[in-house]
């Protein structure tokens with residue numbers, strides 16, 4: 001098993017892993033173009049966990065110049081409980097630290113018990129007073 005930087009060539013294997021992982025899906029990286037754009041805008045912050053040729057864990061990390069955001073943190077069931085999730089979070093945070101970014105957020109479904117346990121264990125602060133408002137932007141047909 002090894003943790004290494006995500007590259008654009010990983011998209012097909014990663015998208016298969018995300019589709020197969022309950023609670024993840026594709027969401028913001030629904031196409032290779034989106035994934036490429038994400039990695040190009042946020043180089044060296046996103047990681048994959050590999051076993052031989054298979055991707056068995058992922059984290060995506062981006063920032064807006066002031067705050068970092070983590071997405072798609074997942075570890076395949078048979079690789080859980082071995083510190084791999086923590087390690088990937090630490091690597092992304094180290095990348096943000098190098099860029100001088102002092103705060104990072106992660107949005108999670110409040111019903112995801114397993115995921116919420118991880119953030120409590122990692123000692124992240126739950127912002128109970130914050131609500132997230134979202135708006136869909138209609139794009140012109142391609």
Ligand SMILES: CC(C)(COP(=O)(O)OP(=O)(O)OC[C@H]1O[C@@H](n2cnc3c(N)ncnc32)[C@H](O)[C@@H]1OP(=O)(O)O)[C@@H](O)C(=O)NCCC(=O)NCCS
Nearest residue numbers: 023073074075080081082083084085086114115117118121
């Ligand atoms: C959440 C997830 C990424 C954790 O990955 P993991 O590799 O098993 O996590 P780690 O082994 O690094 O655990 C880190 C710490 O969190 C704790 N932890 C992780 N999952 C936990 C759980 N379900 N219940 C209690 N504690 C848990 C571990 O005990 C560990 O603590 P320690 O370092 O003090 O021993 C994994 O369960 C997963 O992929 N879940 C499905 C995807 C998902 O829902 N992602 C979005 C939410 S993060």
